[in-house]
Structures are given as C-alpha cells and as structure tokens.
Amino acid sequence: MSYDYLFKYIIIGDTGVGKSCLLLQFTDKRFQPVHDLTIGVEFGARLVSIDGRPIKLQIWDTAGQESFRSITRSYYRGAAGALLVYDITRRETFNHLASWLEDARQHANPNMTIMLIGNKCDLAHRRAVSKEEGEQFAKENGLLFLEASARTAQNVEEAFIKTAAKILQNIQEGVFDVSNESFGIKVGYGRPQGQSGARDGTVSQSGGCCN
Known part of the structure; x- marks a missing residue:
C-alpha cells in the first residue's frame, strides 16, 4: 500500500491508563478488557487519509511503569x-502529566x-478529573486535547487523525525538513505525484466514529 508520508507516533502516560487499548481500538477496531502490562514497547x-492524502501511521505503544522509562525515552527521538x-x-495519572511532558520536551524534537487524551470517558460516573482541567492543561502547554474511550471507540479515531492532520499542516508550513528522518517523518514511495483520493482501508479526517 503506497502512501505520501509515514508518521511515527509514540503513546505515553502512566501504567493502566489504556494506552495499549487505544492502539488496539485504532488499529484493529476491538477492545480487549483484560490486557497484560506492556513490557518495553509494542x-x-x-x-489513514488526511485531506485525500494517504498517510501511514507507525505507532509505538510504551510501557508506563517507572522501570521502563529509560526504554521509553529512547523512542521519543x-x-x-x-x-x-x-x-x-x-487523579494521580493526571497529576503525573507534567513529568511525562517534561520527558517528552527533553528527549523529543x-x-x-x-495530543493529550483523557481516556475512559465512558466511566464518567467515576470521573476524578474534569474535562475543563484537561482542556486547561492542554492550553497551558500547547497541546491538542480530546477525551476518548478505548472501550466504546469514542474519539479514538479522531485523536490519531487530528494529530496527523497537525503534523501534515506543519510539513506544509515548512516546519519540518522532511528529508531528515529524525523528525519521525518519512516521504512515501511508489505513488504518482498529484494523485489523490483515499485508498481502501483508509479513513477520512471528517469521518467520525461517534457523535
């Protein structure tokens, strides 16, 4: 399957917040209620299709435990x-965001x-962090923000796709030197220039999975 660009993603956050479940819901469209702890990286x-352009997302799901932080850091690059x-x-998983963000700022480009994701929004009756707090943290730190549910698939698609749309916008604005793969962007091959339209198995930016 040819693509215009390949974007590398990393999923970070405390253990048990649902990182692996978000990835599984996005790639396989299924929810696995019992998931072994990620050891190292999955x-x-x-x-996907962003503005009619096929983009391949390569996603690294990292372990949240402190003992794996050094491994995780190597994937920021x-x-x-x-x-x-x-x-x-x-609440503690929200309180730890600043530490994760500091790691990301230190080790990534x-x-x-x-994209900040408040996962498990299907459990609103057990909510310990308000949506406004999430929005505020994102705003203060220049992050995108969505609440999502890996269980119901709400906003899972959007989270990955809006991130890709922002990266593509940055490319178009000249923020990245796409010939330098250390930015996590690889120019695709085998696709005639100027050709547009989504391929089978792609999703469009506007195609939401939920209301």
Whole structure:
C-alpha cells in the first residue's frame, strides 16, 4: 500500500491508563478488557487519509511503569507525534502529566505534535478529573486535547487523525525538513505525484466514529 508520508507516533502516560487499548481500538477496531502490562514497547500501524492524502501511521505503544522509562525515552527521538494519555477516573495519572511532558520536551524534537487524551470517558460516573482541567492543561502547554474511550471507540479515531492532520499542516508550513528522518517523518514511495483520493482501508479526517 503506497502512501505520501509515514508518521511515527509514540503513546505515553502512566501504567493502566489504556494506552495499549487505544492502539488496539485504532488499529484493529476491538477492545480487549483484560490486557497484560506492556513490557518495553509494542507496535501497531495503520493507513489513514488526511485531506485525500494517504498517510501511514507507525505507532509505538510504551510501557508506563517507572522501570521502563529509560526504554521509553529512547523512542521519543524520531517521533513526529505523541499521544499523552491519562485516566479521567484516576487523579494521580493526571497529576503525573507534567513529568511525562517534561520527558517528552527533553528527549523529543521540539516540533513534535502532542495530543493529550483523557481516556475512559465512558466511566464518567467515576470521573476524578474534569474535562475543563484537561482542556486547561492542554492550553497551558500547547497541546491538542480530546477525551476518548478505548472501550466504546469514542474519539479514538479522531485523536490519531487530528494529530496527523497537525503534523501534515506543519510539513506544509515548512516546519519540518522532511528529508531528515529524525523528525519521525518519512516521504512515501511508489505513488504518482498529484494523485489523490483515499485508498481502501483508509479513513477520512471528517469521518467520525461517534457523535
């Protein structure tokens, strides 16, 4: 399957916030209620369509435990986008965001696009962090923001695609030197220039999975 660009993503955040479940919902459209703790790093990929352009997302799902932080840090390098995840039902996962963000700023390229995700919004009755707090943190730190649910798939598609749309916008505005793969962007091959239109298995930016 040919594509215009390949974007590398990293998913970060405390253990148990649903990082692996978000990835699985996005790549396989399924929810796995019982998921083993991620050891080190797991990987997923999917082709999407942004403004009619096929983009391949290569996604690294990292372990949230402190003991794996050094491994996680090595994956910041060469990531064009990051999904920073917390659990809206666990206040401590929100409190740790500043530490994760500091790591990202320190080890990633300065133009990496970061999407803050408040996961498990299907558990609103157990909410410990308000949506306004999430929005405020994102605004203060220049992040994109969505609340999502890996269980119901709400906003999962949007989270990955809006991040890709922002990266593509940055490319078009000349923020990245796309010939330098250390930015986590790779120019695709095998696709005639000027050809547009989504391929099978792609999703369009406007195609939402929920209301």
